């Protein structure tokens with residue numbers, strides 16, 4: 001889904017286009033190009049620039065190699081606009097999995113990285129996307145960095161094409177092939193981070209390839225007063241913090257809980273919640289320890305991201321050392337099989 005509960009959206013097409021009623025299938029409007037047009041729904045009508053149509057849903061289709069622009073971002077193929085709920089606008093893009101993988105690859109990994117690393121990444125993305133489809137879970141920008149065709153380029157699209165239809169299976173089933181920037185030495189068990197069932201490909205492995213990442217080991221000194229300000233939005237009773245203890249690490253060193261000792265007692269919260277409240281770009285992962293340094297707490301940690309599945313910096317180093325995409329993926333997701341699910 002691209003937009004939810006919006007008042008209105010702007011649509012443009014820089015190629016021949018058609019506007020089709022989603023329920024009846026008839027064409028409402030067509031032309032050689034569509035200048036930026038404001039679209040909204042009101043009282044059972046679609047307000048499309050200066051035109052009005054009796055329609056609760058439409059799709060905007062561009063010529064086969066064209067794209068549709070929604071609020072300034074270009075997407076491949078077509079976009080559906082529906083009045084759901086009434087008088088509000090929801091925008092959904094209809095594109096196939098391969099186009100989606102093309103759109104995501106360039107925002108998940110630098111486009112100049114080694115081909116085998118990019119191929120491995122494309123297969124992770126496809127596996128993850130198909131898993132969500134099979135489970136009928138909606139994909140949105142929170143799950144993968146999808147920005148339409150903004151991040152596509154010729155080299156990446158060719159790499160995606162070479163892996164077309166290939167996904168990973170474990171125990172004859174597709175699974176959520178999580179990935180992250182830098183594991184910091186050992187990847188993490190998905191059960192530990194997300195509470196998923198523990199399965200062989202997601203239970204954590206020794207990485208040994210990501211020590212060039214600048215997030216491999218990191219340090220952050222944070223003033224106690226600043227920490228308290230950030231945490232107090234959710235935990236108002238917090239005052240005069242003495243120290244912070246990170247607890248219950250998984251096999252990859254990612255902690256699951258954090259205990260904050262303060263004047264009012266002990267405050268316990270999830271390590272991930274703590275990381276998000278303090279700032280995910282300050283505390284790069286939940287694999288850290290904390291030391292009381294008077295007015296500041298010194299955090300010493302490793303890795304960037306949740307640590308589950310493929311470590312991207314590790315994958316790139318493996319590719320540079322001559323490993324192929326299948327070896328990279330089998331290293332990070334042990335016991336998987338590769339299946340081409342369509343031609």
Ligand SMILES: [Zn+2]
Nearest residue numbers: 183207210311
């Ligand atoms: Zn790693």
